[in-house]
Amino acid sequence: MKEILGGKGANLAEMRTLGINVPPGFTISTEACRLYYEEGKKINAEVKKQADVKLAELEKKMGKKLGDANDPLLVSVRSGAAASMPGMMDTILNLGLNDKSIIGLAEKTGNARFAWDSYRRLIQMFGDVVMEVEHSEFEHILETVKDTKGAKFDTDLTAEDLKEIVTQYKAIIKKVKGVDFPQDPIKQMYMAVNAVFNSWNNYRAIRYREINNIKGLIGTAINIQAMVFGNLGDDSGTGVCFTRNPSTGEAKFYGEYLMNAQGEDVVAGIRTPLAVSALEKQNPKIYKELVTVCNKVEKHYKDMQDMEFTIQQGKLYILQARSGKRTAAAAVRIAVDMVKEKAITLETAILRIDPNQLNQLLHKQLDPISVNKAEVITQGLPASPGAAVGEIVFTAVEASEKAKKGLDVILVRTETSPEDIDGMHCSKGILTARGGMTSHAAVVARGMGTCCVAGCSDIIIDEKAKTLTIKTKGITLKSGDSISLDGSTGKVYEGKLNTQDPELSGYFGTLMSWSDKFRKIGVRTNADTPHDAEVAKKFGAEGIGLCRTEHMFFEGERIKAVREMILASDLEARKKALAKIYPYQKGDFAGLFRVMEGNAVTIRLLDAPLHEFLPKEKKDIEELSKEMGVDVKTLNAKIEDLHEFNPMLGHRGCRLAITYPEIYDMQAEAIIDAAIEVTKGVGGKKVKGVVPEIMIPIIATTKEFTILKNRIVEIVDRKIKASKLKITYKIGTMIEVPRAALIADKIVEAGAEFFSFGTNDLTQMGVGLSRDDAGKFLKEYVAQDIFANDPFEVLDQEGVGELIRIAIKKGRGIKKDLKIGICGEHGGEPKTVEFCHREGFTYVSCSPFRVPIARLAAAQAVVREKAKAKK
Numbered sequence: 001m002k003e004i005l006g007g008k009g010a011n012l013a014e015m016r017t018l019g020i021n022v023p024p025g026f027t028i029s030t031e032a033c034r035l036y037y038e039e040g041k042k043i044n045a046e047v048k049k050q051a052d053v054k055l056a057e058l059e060k061k062m063g064k065k066l067g068d069a070n071d072p073l074l075v076s077v078r079s080g081a082a083a084s085m086p087g088m089m090d091t092i093l094n095l096g097l098n099d100k101s102i103i104g105l106a107e108k109t110g111n112a113r114f115a116w117d118s119y120r121r122l123i124q125m126f127g128d129v130v131m132e133v134e135h136s137e138f139e140h141i142l143e144t145v146k147d148t149k150g151a152k153f154d155t156d157l158t159a160e161d162l163k164e165i166v167t168q169y170k171a172i173i174k175k176v177k178g179v180d181f182p183q184d185p186i187k188q189m190y191m192a193v194n195a196v197f198n199s200w201n202n203y204r205a206i207r208y209r210e211i212n213n214i215k216g217l218i219g220t221a222i223n224i225q226a227m228v229f230g231n232l233g234d235d236s237g238t239g240v241c242f243t244r245n246p247s248t249g250e251a252k253f254y255g256e257y258l259m260n261a262q263g264e265d266v267v268a269g270i271r272t273p274l275a276v277s278a279l280e281k282q283n284p285k286i287y288k289e290l291v292t293v294c295n296k297v298e299k300h301y302k303d304m305q306d307m308e309f310t311i312q313q314g315k316l317y318i319l320q321a322r323s324g325k326r327t328a329a330a331a332v333r334i335a336v337d338m339v340k341e342k343a344i345t346l347e348t349a350i351l352r353i354d355p356n357q358l359n360q361l362l363h364k365q366l367d368p369i370s371v372n373k374a375e376v377i378t379q380g381l382p383a384s385p386g387a388a389v390g391e392i393v394f395t396a397v398e399a400s401e402k403a404k405k406g407l408d409v410i411l412v413r414t415e416t417s418p419e420d421i422d423g424m425h426c427s428k429g430i431l432t433a434r435g436g437m438t439s440h441a442a443v444v445a446r447g448m449g450t451c452c453v454a455g456c457s458d459i460i461i462d463e464k465a466k467t468l469t470i471k472t473k474g475i476t477l478k479s480g481d482s483i484s485l486d487g488s489t490g491k492v493y494e495g496k497l498n499t500q501d502p503e504l505s506g507y508f509g510t511l512m513s514w515s516d517k518f519r520k521i522g523v524r525t526n527a528d529t530p531h532d533a534e535v536a537k538k539f540g541a542e543g544i545g546l547c548r549t550e551h552m553f554f555e556g557e558r559i560k561a562v563r564e565m566i567l568a569s570d571l572e573a574r575k576k577a578l579a580k581i582y583p584y585q586k587g588d589f590a591g592l593f594r595v596m597e598g599n600a601v602t603i604r605l606l607d608a609p610l611h612e613f614l615p616k617e618k619k620d621i622e623e624l625s626k627e628m629g630v631d632v633k634t635l636n637a638k639i640e641d642l643h644e645f646n647p648m649l650g651h652r653g654c655r656l657a658i659t660y661p662e663i664y665d666m667q668a669e670a671i672i673d674a675a676i677e678v679t680k681g682v683g684g685k686k687v688k689g690v691v692p693e694i695m696i697p698i699i700a701t702t703k704e705f706t707i708l709k710n711r712i713v714e715i716v717d718r719k720i721k722a723s724k725l726k727i728t729y730k731i732g733t734m735i736e737v738p739r740a741a742l743i744a745d746k747i748v749e750a751g752a753e754f755f756s757f758g759t760n761d762l763t764q765m766g767v768g769l770s771r772d773d774a775g776k777f778l779k780e781y782v783a784q785d786i787f788a789n790d791p792f793e794v795l796d797q798e799g800v801g802e803l804i805r806i807a808i809k810k811g812r813g814i815k816k817d818l819k820i821g822i823c824g825e826h827g828g829e830p831k832t833v834e835f836c837h838r839e840g841f842t843y844v845s846c847s848p849f850r851v852p853i854a855r856l857a858a859a860q861a862v863v864r865e866k867a868k869a870k871k
Ligand code: PEP
Pocket: 546, 548, 607, 736, 757, 758, 759, 760, 761, 762, 823, 824, 825
């Protein structure tokens, strides 16, 4: 019905069939709009004939004639397409008023001020929308009359003042257009119909459809309805209500109203509206009727409704009902309550919540009241959700020092690098000037659950002077000044805003358990520390899909040993340094195995290029030279030697181990020794069923995989044999290089037991976009619809997805039960989760705070698939 009558028309018709008192009227279909355009912007003759008949019926029902001189029927002409396009098309109210019927209306209502105000509004709207006289011409007249009469608000104008405005309005139309404001009510109505049809193709409506991907509609419908007025005296009023509380979801009628007022008065804020509960005392009969109607409409639509009502001289009219917008907390509570009330099915409840909205529930948020009062000083990318409030610091060292003193700090950097890890860890939030959604800062912050605003190109950081300048505002802040970040919107505020804690209420838990019943795909997490793993487990992670071991190399003392390994002049020296790193690694792995209690733990061997572990700044290089007893010249030579022009395509991942195999040897030893110790219960609790999954990154060729796998197998098997335990393990590969996707069958033949798609690199190399630089221009690509979304956020299913499909087909062609996962940033993105479900993935893996989003998205994928199969 919506396709033909538009959303509003269908809704009104449906409410009428429910016996709800909506102002009588009729709808001209979207089909008529199509004909209008086909016939050269003319109202089709048959359409006009039918509209004339319907108008006559409406007049009969109302016992009044449109624009009658003694007791006029007034109508509204409103647009309404099948898809909601709020405010994009035109509407005209009070049609039917002219120089004669205004007198009749004033007399009939006994309210001359009301009548003249209605006429003034009609001429203003009609003049602007239909006759295309600049809106400002009318505003100018209104303001001038208000000034000369000393009126502060429109409501201070008398009937006489409004009469004068009407005269001036008519004169300006005549002056600008050379014609009079039409006095014939029928002519007014059809001119309005023409204008609304034209508004279907105005610039903003076309852009709105483009932006919101609204396609395949034939035009707008038009609703012509008898006007009802809430400003006819103290027995009239108007209001907005929700059938449940839109911010908490509580099943309690909620809303606001004003007596003797029009809809726009409620919104304009001149008078303070009353809570709808006050209506119960003021007019119990109407209140009871309103509650009954609201319950009926909610029951019918099976969802919380946002409704507009008007009381005209003691009679209640419903002007509009639609599904109400709500917060995440309300969405979850309403869905769960409605299942319990048997109003909706479990499937409907699961589909009703936007998985991304759950983000609101999982993190600390800025308090909306203090946000309203605060000023946004700049905006970057919403890289990691949540809120952060604290003092600005410019270096990781300063962050650590101040955090140790108990201060809340926000680390502000041009971009972060792995050596900032400690400082990032103890900061409440991170703000960077460069980098996109998969920049180092963004990825690490999301993993830690720390709020991050990245790529804020509006700021200039002077690390030396310890200042941060906001270019567009010309504001300079210094170290110690406070700012507040909103990682969900990318907005930055000056000063300290209040925050509120996340509420993982019982409703949320219920929704999650329902999701788990439906979903078929596993949900793991990307976690590098036992703490992150613990957080993810609380959110429902069923294992670790990616542990990035390089992140373990930076903390505290271990970075020294790592640097010693890099600077070692020969194999012996390198092995000596690696032996120092080994106990740290073993301890980390054991911690992860213990947290995950026998669930899968996938450990990726070292991926980062070695230069990332060496300092860049002169001061830091000098410090390191002293610390390590290596002269600055040698140190600089090594840094120079490791420098790469394209590090992302350089000496990283398995390529490191092809040249320095002893690095992976040490890691393999640490993994299996940790598994043995945890199985035996050495140094902590005993865990059953530990199955390490050892993952090799950046594989491009079968030979790389074979060489490295053979070394790992030799070490691991030898250790297991010596332990006399029955421990199983798996060796698999990441699929990040397009070449690996294309030869996936051969990689399985070479012994890969699982694949994990590293879609960050697969996107980088598959689309040829630099992860660190593309943020600068991708926004424009999305704006021009070259990409529907940023391909580093939402998987490019057409291109990168095809590489994945090829790899799965080839891999499973050799090993039917090959485990397949995804661990790029896309693993927690709802559309990508649905793709993974469809393509038969075993699991998705994402940062801890996205685990609930993935669980819900995975359930939705199943529900949608079933619904599609039924059709
Ligand atoms: C990837 O490339 O998708 C991945 C998970 O690895 P990283 O982001 O560490 O390169």
